[in-house]
Amino acid sequence: MSAPGEASKADLVHRQLKEEIELGELAPGTPLSELWLVERxxxxxxxxREALRRxxxxxxxxxxxxxxxxxxxxxxxxxxDLFDFRSLLEPAAMREATEAAAADPELRxxxxxxxxxxxRTARRVPSQARxxxxxxxxxxxDWAIIGATGNEHLRRTIAELRPHTARLRNLSHVDPRRVEVSVTEHLRMCDALLAGDADEAAAAVADHLAQSLATIFRNLAVGPGDGVDLLG
Amino acid sequence: MSAPGEASKADLVHRQLKEEIELGELAPGTPLSELWLVERxxxxxxxxREALRRxxxxxxxxxxxxxxxxxxxxxxxxxxDLFDFRSLLEPAAMREATEAAAADPELRxxxxxxxxxxxRTARRVPSQARxxxxxxxxxxxDWAIIGATGNEHLRRTIAELRPHTARLRNLSHVDPRRVEVSVTEHLRMCDALLAGDADEAAAAVADHLAQSLATIFRNLAVGPGDGVDLLG
DNA sequence: GGTATACAACTTGTATACACTGTTGGCCGT
DNA sequence: ACGGCCAACAGTGTATACAAGTTGTATACC
Incomplete structure (x- = not known):
């Protein structure tokens, strides 16, 4: 409890690198030499080393x-692959969260x-700030959903996918129209969740993911072939 | 190709420990001091350290x-949690494998x-050897199914769950009657897969998992409460 | 001119010494 | 006798030195 940092240096390096990769500051393909990271x-x-392995x-x-x-x-x-996998996991997590919320007034x-x-966000004028x-x-x-997930494996696996999703968002530019639609999708998820309708909530998540994927593909579609690396 | 080991010591230690945990030779709760492992x-x-982190x-x-x-x-x-999660992932993997097999004669x-x-196994007399x-x-x-799974995330996640399942099997004793039933369940999975019936294959996996879980719970059911640790 | 080979720089893999923290047992005081 | 304090210990966290492998280049040879 008295620990100055509570976090080890490995934790700090890990967190810092993870954030920089997530934000795209470290572009895909960037070499990460241990000595370079030591200096940095x-x-x-x-x-x-430990951070890199993690x-x-x-x-x-x-x-x-x-x-x-x-x-x-x-x-x-x-x-x-990422979105297919999320489409498998997140509706299940949403189901669990819906049931958890139905049983827990505080969560609701x-x-x-x-x-x-x-x-409120929906009513704001489109802007970068919004x-x-x-x-x-x-x-x-998303974190609230994850937190409401009872299954340890499901929770950890979804949490591990998040940085990948965030990175994709940051590597492609944000489309304001996508935000518009995404807000309504989130409202739909909230409504279903609050209504205790697990099926509808799961379907809402699935649709949301499908729409997100379509947008990302539209914004990324560039290369000649399928296996082509986008960046780096 | 000329490397003497091909595998680093961290790999070796990791593999060895993993196997010992899987086999139950290292019981749940056993303290793993770094120095002790160094001697060992x-x-x-x-x-x-690297092996432990992994x-x-x-x-x-x-x-x-x-x-x-x-x-x-x-x-x-x-x-x-483990079986609920597997019940989410493995039917999906089986679906993918079924479609892959339908398209690939060699796999079939x-x-x-x-x-x-x-x-052939089904016809053998029950015994420990069988x-x-x-x-x-x-x-x-299982590994063939995993290998036929196209989705990298799905494949890796399922593979990571395997040691947990194996450990459970090794911690509880094997019930010969369970083997009997499990063989027929596997036959059902094979038949559905070879017939290209993804729905049936997925259902077969789900049933198989439900039966496995029931058996394990029967063989493990001991403790007073739910949160009770079984071993260690 | 092209190819093979030896060398050099750099990188990771491993071992070990040092620093610091948490724990445990005993001791002292009450 | 019991509870709290303190010191020795054991263990992990970190730094660094050393070993071994890989890659790219320069050079010699065909």
Missing amino acids: TGASRTPV LAAEGLVDLAPRQGARVSRVSLRSVR RVFAAMRTEFA SRAFYELADRF | TGASRTPV LAAEGLVDLAPRQGARVSRVSLRSVR RVFAAMRTEFA SRAFYELADRF
Whole structure:
């Protein structure tokens, strides 16, 4: 309790790198030499190594045994895989959250408050600030869903996918019209969840994911072939 | 190709520990001091640490920040979570495998051969040897399904759950009658897969998992409460 | 001119020494 | 006898030195 940091240097390096990869500041394909990270972070090789291994386990870094680490690349294939997988997991999580909310008034209150915030966001004029505010709110919503998920495996797996999704958002530019639609999708999810309608809530998540994927593909569609790496 | 080991010491330690945990030789709750593992494995602390972190990421080891690692405990809750999660993932994987097999004659041949082996197993007299042979075959079947899964996330996640399942099997004793039923369940899966009936294949997996869970709960049911740790 | 080979720089893999924290047992005081 | 304090210990977190492998380049040879 008295620990100055509570977090080890490995934690700090891990968090910092994860954030930079998520934000796209470290572009896909960027080589991550341990020594370079040592200079950059001030930590020694041991915690840097640990952070790299963790990132590799999360799929944010590609690790080649004796030749170093790179920020993982993003292919059209990997995007499709990611969203297919999310489409499998997140409706299930939403179902659990819906049932949890039905049984827990406090949780219901939290989601009701978020619904109000989404509605308020919907009425704001489109702007970069609104987009930022929306995505920040959507993040909190997602975390609330994750938190309401009882199944440890499901919770951890979904949480591990989030940085990938966030990175995609940050690598492609935000489309204001997409925000418009996404707000209404979130309202639909909130309504179903608050109504205790698990099927509808799950369907809402699935639709939301399908729409997100379509938008991302539209904004990313560039390369000649399918297996082409987008960035890096 | 000329590398003497191809595998780093961290890999070796990781693999060894994983196997020992899976087999139950290292019981849940067993403290895993780094120094003890250093003596035990002959490697130095660095690879030992890396192996421990990896095992922790896989959920086979519980890591308490400044006080060491223990083999992760198994609770009724964790068993339920595991099987609920598998029930979400594996039918989806089976669907993918079914479609892959429909499109790939070579793959179909592999599964047909396995079906034959399952049938042969069914005709053997019940014995410990048959049980071992069956589980070895079932393992190969599972890996074939995993291998036929196109989605990287799905594949990796399912693969990561396998050691947990195997450990449960090894911690509870094998029930010969369960083997009997499980063989027929696998035959049903093979038939559906070879017939290209994805729905039936998925349903077969779901039933198989439900039966497995029921058996494990029957064989483990002991403790007073729900949250009670079984071993360690 | 092209190819093979030896070398050099750099990278990761491993071992070990040091720093710091949490725990445990005993001791003292009450 | 019981409870709290303190010190020795054990264990992890970190830094760094050393070993081994890989890649790219320059050079010699065909």
